[in-house]
Amino acid sequence: AQSVTQLGSHVSVSEGALVLLRCNYSSSVPPYLFWYVQYPNQGLQLLLKYTSAATLVKGINGFEAEFKKSETSFHLTKPSAHMSDAAEYFCAVSDDSWGKLQFGAGTQVVVTP
Amino acid sequence: DAGVIQSPRHEVTEMGQEVTLRCKPISGHNSLFWYRQTMMRGLELLIYFNNNVPIDDSGMPEDRFSAKMPNASFSTLKIQPSEPRDSAVYFCASSSRDRDGYTFGSGTRLTVV
Numbered sequence: 001a002q003s004v005t006q007l008g009s010h011v012s013v014s015e016g017a018l019v020l021l022r023c024n025y026s027s028s029v030p031p032y033l034f035w036y037v038q039y040p041n042q043g044l045q046l047l048l049k050y051t052s053a054a055t056l057v058k059g060i061n062g063f064e065a066e067f068k069k070s071e072t073s074f075h076l077t078k079p080s081a082h083m084s085d086a087a088e089y090f091c092a093v094s095d096d097s098w099g100k101l102q103f104g105a106g107t108q109v110v111v112t113p
Numbered sequence: 114d115a116g117v118i119q120s121p122r123h124e125v126t127e128m129g130q131e132v133t134l135r136c137k138p139i140s141g142h143n144s145l146f147w148y149r150q151t152m153m154r155g156l157e158l159l160i161y162f163n164n165n166v167p168i169d170d171s172g173m174p175e176d177r178f179s180a181k182m183p184n185a186s187f188s189t190l191k192i193q194p195s196e197p198r199d200s201a202v203y204f205c206a207s208s209s210r211d212r213d214g215y216t217f218g219s220g221t222r223l224t225v226v
Contacts, residue, residue, distance in 0.1 A: 034215075043204060044217040090156065098144055098208040098215060100169065103156040
């Protein structure tokens with residue numbers, strides 16, 4: 001069975017500071033990994049995905065994530081937080097790029113001026 | 114492309130009533146997923162279809178829930194009878210192996226009173 005664990009249900013960052021959201025996965029097969037963002041009262045929007053190509057994946061809005069097999073991790077980063085980054089972020093794992101997703105519990109990001 | 118379209122956006126109903134949620138996937142996508150989001154359980158997969166056929170309904174909570182996909186452009190999720198614990202946001206998503214996209218709808222916020 002596949003699963004992801006997101007460390008920290010809430011993260012507070014200052015505007016302009018580094019954003020780091022942690023995600024560790026468990027999978028018996030090579031995983032496909034995703035990060036989604038959810039703004040209040042909206043659906044989920046794909047930030048980026050890892051599909052076994054490059055281990056460093058660049059996404060939208062200046063986010064990127066690095067796949068580290070040795071650490072079973074797929075942490076999300078952004079060098080400089082913006083107020084508009086305040087949202088909930090979900091890490092997810094799948095057997096493939098089009099199939100069912102197993103989501104983590106989510107991390108709520110608050111950006112302070 | 115209009116994306117994945119869900120209706121209604123909001124639904125308030127009384128306990129015991131039948132509720133039907135609707136989803137129109139992206140044209141050309143052959144997989145469709147129903148997810149539920151609650152504070153307690155996060156995002157969980159209820160059921161998914163491939164080429165209109167239900168593949169995995171292990172996430173459907175109980176017999177009160179049923180889902181159908183009569184054709185490639187329409188799916189319903191029905192709850193009968195509804196209970197207050199069914200209150201949640203229900204998301205539909207569609208995807209395709211041949212097209213790079215896994216897209217979520219904006220969700221239906223269901224409140225059962």
